Amino acid sequence: xxxxxxxxxxxxxxxxxxxxxxxxxxxxxxxxxxxxxxxxxxxxxxxxxxxxxxxxxxxxxxxxxxxxxxxxxxxxxxxxxxxxxxxxxxxxxxxxxxxxxxxxxxxxxxxxxxxxxxxxxxxxxxxxxxxxxxxxxxxxxxxxxxxxxxxxxxxxxxxxxxxxxxxxxxxxxxxxxxxxxxxxxxxxxxxxxxxxxxxxxxxxxxxxxxxxxxxxxxxxxxxxxxxxxxxxxxxxxxxxxxxxxx
Amino acid sequence: xxxxxxxxxxxxxxxxxxxxxxxxxxxxxxxxxxxxxxxxxxxxxxxxxxxxxxxxxxxxxxxxxxxxxxxxxxxxxxxxxxxxxxxxxxxxxxxxxxxxxxxxxxxxxxxxx
Numbered sequence: 313x314x315x316x317x318x319x320x321x322x323x324x325x326x327x328x329x330x331x332x333x334x335x336x337x338x339x340x341x342x343x344x345x346x347x348x349x350x351x352x353x354x355x356x357x358x359x360x361x362x363x364x365x366x367x368x369x370x371x372x373x374x375x376x377x378x379x380x381x382x383x384x385x386x387x388x389x390x391x392x393x394x395x396x397x398x399x400x401x402x403x404x405x406x407x408x409x410x411x412x413x414x415x416x417x418x419x420x421x422x423x424x425x426x427x428x429x430x431x432x433x434x435x436x437x438x439x440x441x442x443x444x445x446x447x448x449x450x451x452x453x454x455x456x457x458x459x460x461x462x463x464x465x466x467x468x469x470x471x472x473x474x475x476x477x478x479x480x481x482x483x484x485x486x487x488x489x490x491x492x493x494x495x496x497x498x499x500x501x502x503x504x505x506x507x508x509x510x511x512x513x514x515x516x517x518x519x520x521x522x523x524x525x526x527x528x529x530x531x532x533x534x535x536x537x538x539x540x541x542x543x544x545x546x547x548x549x550x551x552x553x554x555x556x557x558x
Numbered sequence: 559x560x561x562x563x564x565x566x567x568x569x570x571x572x573x574x575x576x577x578x579x580x581x582x583x584x585x586x587x588x589x590x591x592x593x594x595x596x597x598x599x600x601x602x603x604x605x606x607x608x609x610x611x612x613x614x615x616x617x618x619x620x621x622x623x624x625x626x627x628x629x630x631x632x633x634x635x636x637x638x639x640x641x642x643x644x645x646x647x648x649x650x651x652x653x654x655x656x657x658x659x660x661x662x663x664x665x666x667x668x669x670x671x
Binding site: 341344363373374378380383401405425428486494498504515524527543 | 577595652
């Protein structure tokens with residue numbers, strides 16, 4: 313027998329890397345946050361009259377908590393498909409900069425575009441935050457498999473939460489519902505703060521916290537998108553100026 | 559006709575949920591083409607993504623959905639601040655911060671609602 317082709321040698325290692333991503337998901341605080349958040353989403357789906365299968369498939373296909381809540385509440389309150397699509401499309405804008413910055417970190421010059429479809433689809437706040445923290449410590453050839461394992465691990469946690477929430481729907485006390493809804497802002501704030509090591513990221517976080525409420529209060533349409541563009545560009549501009557002066 | 563009626567919630571899911579959301583991820587693949595992590599556009603887009611998340615935090619805390627809206631604003635703000643202070647005190651532990659913030663919110667809601 314002649315030597316095995318390189319693909320066979322790399323295969324077990326990519327499975328191992330995938331599994332280490334899966335493990336990283338389950339040891340991350342985000343697995344708990346996702347179970348809690350999707351408990352709320354499962355309960356909401358039940359209350360709006362969607363089936364459990366519909367709820368699980370929406371998690372698989374959309375994989376963005378806020379978009380799923382928007383879709384269910386729009387359809388549940390009688391909005392047209394077009395109006396619901398528009399609202400979901402607006403909330404999804406944040407995925408674009410997240411996907412670009414993650415892919416820039418995990419791809420190699422010879423990576424095929426089709427190998428990036430899965431990590432791009434699995435990109436959500438939880439996966440993005442944890443991947444940006446862990447992936448830079450890995451060799452570049454392991455990063456895609458690790459990100460896929462991380463994303464599927466988080467998705468499994470979300471599905472577990474959604475199934476539980478769907479069955480518990482009627483019996484969730486209001487105090488617990490408030491606590492589940494509060495998980496999203498609390499965990500987003502702290503995980504983003506932990507990941508913000510560079511001056512530019514810290515400025516973007518601080519400016520977004522200040523500018524976000526102004527846009528929301530003034531009822532600017534697309535307020536989240538404008539918060540991102542205005543506060544993010546301002547933080548980048550300040551950083552650029554700072555680097556130029558050094 | 560009944561087969562169509564069974565399928566229609568899934569067609570709506572794809573048309574109103576999957577496609578308008580997924581398009582941003584696929585556009586991300588196109589934009590990422592040829593950009594590396596140190597390039598200036600990626601730094602800018604990461605700042606935009608970070609600021610957008612900060613906007614989500616501020617929006618849900620100040621203008622919350624039903625269910626959280628019944629908890630007074632002062633309780634919500636105290637809980638998020640306490641979570642952040644705990645996070646800093648516990649050597650940037652997200653877990654410790656989330657537990658402290660959640661405990662403060664539920665306790666405050668129990669006392670003041």
